Amino acid sequence: MSKKIVLNRRSILRAGAGIVAAPAFLRRAYAADTFKVGLVSPLTGPLAGFGEAQDWVIAGLKDAMAKLPVPIEIIAKDSQSNPNRAAEVATELIEKDGVKLLLGKDTPDTTNPVADQAELNGVPCITNNCPWQPYFFGRNGNPATGFKWTYHYFWGLEDVIANFVGIWDQSGAAKKVGGLFPNDADGNAWGDKEHGLPGPLKAAGYDLVDPGRYQPLNNDFSSQIAAFKAAGVEIVTGVMIPPDFATFWAQAAQQGFKPKVVTIGKALLFPASVQALGDRGDGLTSEIWWSPNHPFKSSLTGQSAKELADAYTAASGKPWTQPLGFAHSIFEVAFDVIKRTKDLNDPESILAAITETDLQTITGPISWKAGPNVPVKNVCKTPLVGGQWTKGDKGYDLTITTNVQQASIPVAGKVRLLN
């Protein structure tokens, strides 16, 4: 019996190896004129929500790819939400697959190891979807010199703070803020006395009650709620994972704590996590990096933000998510670079094309030339606004309420108080 199983396994392996080997062999035959682009992102694991729309985005690139001067092959690999694995597949893409341009996205756990490998191997690299401070300082970047091969675009902590304060100023709630910061990379960065929220909040006249760092996947927020109640907190903020926020929010109700404004980073990004809160998701506020209401168009397909989101919903039956825009725009930038590169076999030439980028994408203008949107070399900032979840007939909708930094993105309503 057992012998039979072994034989089966082997024959399956052998057949499988044949199938895998065949296209690799074929690929080598025309490798000379195909330009290979590698992409690393989390498709499985706790960060998989970020990568959810990716397959659909890549499938929609066929027409745009056909218009490029050379045949393109996109090799996408899964980081499994693990930074070590991200570094491993990035190396594999560079050394085994021979990609000439490396892309990486979604949280420092992917962007940083991928960019580090690219920098080490001298491969041009573009990343997005990670606030720029964890990307730049997390890789020990020196603002004076920057990096040579790796470029990034997204917003920064200063933008989140400006938008959160914008939301609160508008609400008219008492300037007493309760902070919920976990003991993880994000929580420590946001709660940091020097670089995080405390300094700017004080400057804006807000009083921050910060009971301290809690461990993620917390089961009990009673002590924080008691501290907030005692201090007369009317605004709650923080950067939480969805289950922690749900636990906090239910306990707050049980213990009679009714803040007027709740503005939380990370936990309220995806419509599904807000939907999961039931009626209690209505009126919560959050940062918005991309939405169907952003007045931008794709440089590849000409679709507006709304058209892209609607097409995704129609194809997948799922609501739009913020990473969708960034999953699309990373290819806009990559294809634009390929189009403008003089010699695709020369990494220096590709790099030159990246530095000269000046493109209007579905996530806003991207350019790494010195200017107000380039805080340090290698980083371009995309617009960030703030908004409020509103429960409608067809589920939750994110309304832009605050555009203190980006007047070009229209607001669709005013902040409503929770209580």
Added chain:
Amino acid sequence: MIWVNIIIQGILVGGLYALFAAGLSLIFGVMRLVNIAHGDFIVAAAFLAWVVVQATGLNPLLSLIIVVPLAMAFGYALQKWILNSTLGKDILPPLLVTFGLSVILQNGLLEVFTADSRKLNAGVIETASFPVLPGVAIGYLPLLQFIVAVAVIWGLQYLFYNTALGRAFRATSDDSETALLMGLDQRKVYAWAMALCMGVVAIAGVFLGVRSNFDPFMGPGRLIFGFEAVIIGGLGNLWGTLIGGVILGVSQAIGAQINPGWQVLAGHLVFLLVLAVRPKGLFPRIDG
């Protein structure tokens, strides 16, 4: 008054830990199996309840009528066809198999349900509470959860010491070979134990899903407190597991009141203290 509130909330959270831990304790007590996938089974049960709720429109707490028998049938089959063939003198194979099951469950759930986080909505009970003292309010849901934990432990305890099946559990646990000589098929006994364990897992899963969001990857994170509760209370002792859960919940609450950074640490410290002073836990099962 703050401290009274903190300790009451800690006790109620302890009920949740005890629910997570009861199945672990049961399985370890009967067949010395450490189930690494226990947390993932709890999450899988929450997803099962979610499917039942979507299909029938039942309140999640009522969906237990369907979810518990399904989970028990699954547990019976799992033990009969997979885990039984790994049990033997060596404790490593079953451990490794449950580790593998954990990986399979997480990624299987991801394939079927995607990475979206979900929640079971039980309505007003989730946020309703009643005041006991000024500044001290008890939520109906945490209270119900605690009462259910006590009821589950009491039920298991009754079953262990007052029924033929319980006698079979104890006999197999004490000396499986002699029990076999007396005509007790240990494989069947183990399958029943796993069925019961999965029944408890289903209850824990539904409470987890009503309390907070869940996604395919949160099982292992929830498992550690279950393990600690079992060990603090004493391996294989069910009432001990409940007390272990409460001790863990209260020490975490007290730690959090001093500084939220100490919340989990305080629990771990109490756990280490118990291990150092009484390595077999506070109320070890009396071995024959």
